[in-house]
Amino acid sequence: MFCFARFRLPVLLLAAPLLGSPAPRLAAPATELVIVGTVHRPTRLFNPDSVAAILARVQPELILVELDSSFFTPAFELKTPGRENEDLGVARYRRQHPAVRLRPFDIEGRNEFHRRHQLLTRPGEVLARLDALYQSRQLTPAQGTILDRYYALTDSLTRYNQQPPAVINQPAVYALAERRQHYQFQQLGDVVAARPELSEYQAFCRLYADFWDQRNQAMARHIRQHLARLRPRRVVVLVGHAHKYYLLRELAPHAAAEGFRLHEYYQLGPGS
Structure with missing residues (x-):
């Protein structure tokens, strides 16, 4: 009997924690x-x-x-x-x-932030100056192409404003918005940075682009x-x-x- 009990004890000790183990927790629904x-x-x-x-x-x-x-x-x-x-x-x-x-x-x-940095009005000033250079043929061909592409993308995206929600909320529209915003914040900014006559707007264009990223990330x-x-x-x-x-x-x-x-x-x- 002594030997039997001696060999049974470790088995009971190992089994005891299993008897009191909590049931596995179910993951919360997503x-x-x-x-x-x-x-x-x-x-x-x-x-x-x-x-x-x-x-x-x-x-x-x-x-x-x-x-x-x-x-x-x-x-x-x-x-x-x-x-x-x-x-x-x-x-x-x-x-x-x-x-x-x-x-x-x-x-x-x-x-x-919009008021302090004139984010609702100054982008229009920048675009007007770029357009004046474009109309007077002072932009390089590559810069003119960027402006043309920006206008085309803006027109296409703006037309979606008149559509119903199910049309606006489609992947093709998100892709269009991404291209248009890339031209607004990167491509036009590159043109401004390359034009000495627009030097007064260069810091603003960088700030404008940075705020777009910071705002969306926030x-x-x-x-x-x-x-x-x-x-x-x-x-x-x-x-x-x-x-x-x-x-x-x-x-x-x-x-x-x-x-x-x-x-x-x-x-x-x-x-x-």
Whole structure:
């Protein structure tokens, strides 16, 4: 009997921790993240009703809007009602779904930065000066080609502003926006840098291009922070459609590790 017990004891000691082991934890379901490229001014085919209909289709728990925290109260309500397409559509949806959360995701101090550096007016001055050089045949052929291509891409992208949401939110449009923004911030900047008569604008063009990158990177970072902090089941991000390619590029590499999946709004519905 003594030998029997001596050989049984190690088996019992090894087995004991297994009896008290917790059940394996199930992974939390991935957050469904929907980025909707928008137009800020209502059109016949993309208006506040369109925004409200997209939200009703997706039924998000969280809506992220293209504003910074200065527009919000500590309770995350807008200080003043907005007047753009997205603001009006969100307000209509939240009247029926008051529990849905609203958060800002734009870079902090956006509007003040715009005012301080004249980002809403000075790019037009630069383009007017470039156009004057073009019309007077002072640009080199290569520089003239860059300006021609920029105008063509801008015209093509602007035409999409009159289309419905399902047309705007297509990969071909994101690719077009990426090409157009490359010409605006890199190619035109290179032309300005090469023209001595535009030296007064060279530092501005660098700042303008840098802010485009910094702003989009901050947007993507804030989106990820909201997902990590709030862990919503579904999120809709409303953003001007020229930003969408950049956000997709920034967010996609983090999706698997951070537990979210990117979807188009028309891929989801209330029952999915």
